Amino acid sequence: MTVVSRVVITGLGAIxxxxxxxxxxxxxxKAGVSGLGPVTLTPANEELTQKVAAEVKGFDPLQHFAERxxxxxxxxxxxxxxxxxxxxxxSGLVFDMPLSVRTAAIVGTGVGGQTTHDDSFRRVYLEKxxxxxxxxxxxxxxxxxxxxxxxxxxxxGPAFAVASACxxxxxxIGIAFHMVRAGQVECAVTGGxxxxxxxxxxxxxxxxxxxxxxxxxxxxxxxxxxxxxxxAAMMVLEPLERAQARGAQILGEIVGFxxxxxxxxxxxxxxxxxxxxMRDALADAQLAPADIQYINAHGTxxxxxxxxxxxxxxxxxGPHAPRLAISSTKSMVGHALGAAxxxxxxxxxxxMRDGIxxxxxxxxxxxxxxxxDYVPNTARALPIDAALSNSFAxxxxxxxxxxxxFS
Amino acid sequence: MSDVATDVIAIIAKKKxxxxxxxxxxxxLQDLGLESLDAVEMIFDLEEKFDIQIPYNANTNNPRTEFExxxxxxxxxxxxxxxxxx
Numbered sequence: 001m002t003v004v005s006r007v008v009i010t011g012l013g014a015i016x017x018x019x020x021x022x023x024x025x026x027x028x029x030k031a032g033v034s035g036l037g038p039v040t041l042t043p044a045n046e047e048l049t050q051k052v053a054a055e056v057k058g059f060d061p062l063q064h065f066a067e068r069x070x071x072x073x074x075x076x077x078x079x080x081x082x083x084x085x086x087x088x089x090x091s092g093l094v095f096d097m098p099l100s101v102r103t104a105a106i107v108g109t110g111v112g113g114q115t116t117h118d119d120s121f122r123r124v125y126l127e128k129x130x131x132x133x134x135x136x137x138x139x140x141x142x143x144x145x146x147x148x149x150x151x152x153x154x155x156x157g158p159a160f161a162v163a164s165a166c167x168x169x170x171x172x173i174g175i176a177f178h179m180v181r182a183g184q185v186e187c188a189v190t191g192g193x194x195x196x197x198x199x200x201x202x203x204x205x206x207x208x209x210x211x212x213x214x215x216x217x218x219x220x221x222x223x224x225x226x227x228x229x230x231x232a233a234m235m236v237l238e239p240l241e242r243a244q245a246r247g248a249q250i251l252g253e254i255v256g257f258x259x260x261x262x263x264x265x266x267x268x269x270x271x272x273x274x275x276x277x278m279r280d281a282l283a284d285a286q287l288a289p290a291d292i293q294y295i296n297a298h299g300t301x302x303x304x305x306x307x308x309x310x311x312x313x314x315x316x317x318g319p320h321a322p323r324l325a326i327s328s329t330k331s332m333v334g335h336a337l338g339a340a341x342x343x344x345x346x347x348x349x350x351x352m353r354d355g356i357x358x359x360x361x362x363x364x365x366x367x368x369x370x371x372x373d374y375v376p377n378t379a380r381a382l383p384i385d386a387a388l389s390n391s392f393a394x395x396x397x398x399x400x401x402x403x404x405x406f407s
Numbered sequence: 408m409s410d411v412a413t414d415v416i417a418i419i420a421k422k423k424x425x426x427x428x429x430x431x432x433x434x435x436l437q438d439l440g441l442e443s444l445d446a447v448e449m450i451f452d453l454e455e456k457f458d459i460q461i462p463y464n465a466n467t468n469n470p471r472t473e474f475e476x477x478x479x480x481x482x483x484x485x486x487x488x489x490x491x492x493x
Contacts, residue, residue, distance in 0.1 A: 209447050209465040225466040267444055303466040304443075 005239035007180045010248045013086030014233040014346050015079050017054035017333050021086055026350045029358040030379045035333045036227055042199040050206050052214055053197050054229035054334025072135055074113030079232035080145035080193035081152045088153055091236035092248060095154045104185045105150040105159040106176045108168030108192035110338030113140030118198040145193045157185050167393035168192050170341030174257030174399055180237045191234035191342035210302050217362035218299035218328035219306045219370040226300045229334025233342035250406045252349040256285025262396030269305050269392055274312035277398035285402035287386055289317045294357055294387040296348040299328025300335055307369040325382055327375040331361045341391040352384040352405045412481045418452045419477055432478040459487040
């Protein structure tokens with residue numbers, strides 16, 4: 001490895017339960033708005049025990065795609081492409097030759113085209129049809145969002161999906177960051193997408209008994225679990241010199257990426273794994289714990305995650321832990337699984353840019369097991385020089401990104 | 408022992424993680440080594456077997472304490488089965 005660049009973010013895009021663009025999403029996050037609501041997307045909503053989710057509301061694919069294109073695009077790929085286009089437009093980059101072949105498209109997704117999956121299997125199992133739509137397989141494959149982003153945006157360099165459940169997007173962004181830093185690619189378009197609010201998937205989540213019936217209250221007393229979300233967020237990464245040479249607007253700098261595996265329980269969170277991922281990110285960033293002001297927590301709102309994440313934060317940050325501002329934006333947009341880490345990176349970068357920490361809404365009262373500052377219910381003005389964004393997935397796969405305000 | 412008890416014990420016996428030749432009504436679930444996911448699987452098996460709904464949220468309930476013993480589980484299932492019949 002000969003070239004080591006500083007890596008900056010020059011474009012952000014997001015389609016979320018709180019708005020269809022990154023600025024709309026960020027304005028609602030700052031205002032502490034809830035994106036949760038009744039489940040409307042499945043053909044049998046009333047049969048579900050789980051009545052609440054964080055859906056992307058009012059999304060009309062025909063505003064973004066020609067009708068003919070839609071037969072190839074599952075909802076998850078539509079989200080990925082819409083967010084990627086927004087990020088690229090903001091960056092001002094044009095991916096013609098030779099930049100096109102030097103740009104990566106790395107997109108995290110937990111489960112891929114679940115709507116296509118659900119609709120197709122309903123046809124064959126329930127309706128006893130003998131055939132499904134011809135593009136069922138390439139619509140539902142887990143790499144479809146990455147492929148569609150590369151196709152829609154003309155990105156001809158390394159392109160692939162990263163699947164690590166709830167950490168997918170964080171792993172994707174982290175790998176893209178390392179590739180740009182090492183000079184393996186010139187630029188990267190990276191993030192995550194998920195559209196998993198389907199009947200079958202919700203049934204699966206119901207069966208795990210970890211869902212809140214109404215509100216997601218991360219780190220709060222009387223929290224009842226997570227709420228499923230959906231959406232996508234994408235960003236454009238490039239070397240600092242390149243961004244400065246072309247006079248691009250620099251939104252933030254990615255400085256570190258850490259990952260670890262628990263190699264323990266399939267679903268139970270593991271303090272040791274979380275600690276190693278956070279320390280790895282800090283070491284990669286050459287930051288000390290006391291350099292961090294803000295943590296965008298994994299904060300799912302389950303009893304186990306929030307308590308374990310709090311313990312891990314104490315272990316990593318020691319006496320600095322009580323001085324951290326920590327928030328879970330999942331309280332507002334639910335848990336978008338493979339997209340979650342990207343939605344949270346956008347929130348983290350914009351929090352740093354504007355010096356405003358988005359709140360953890362739905363917070364009722366302190367839980368003795370969660371004894372840190374979770375920025376309850378109201379956003380807070382706070383100058384942020386450096387922050388972490390945490391993602392800890394089922395399967396014991398942990399990923400943490402470290403970002404700095406660009407100066 | 409009731410039929411329900413026999414079936415409940417058979418389901419719990421499949422989930423236990425300790426070497427023990429028989430499962431008794433007085434055994435504590437914790438002592439049988441049932442972990443969090445084992446408990447969720449146990450509840451699923453019980454619901455399927457008896458066609459009942461056991462209200463349970465892993466964030467607020469702990470079946471290893473709420474149902475301390477095998478006998479507690481048997482009692483809860485018997486009650487739900489009786490409710491279904493009435």
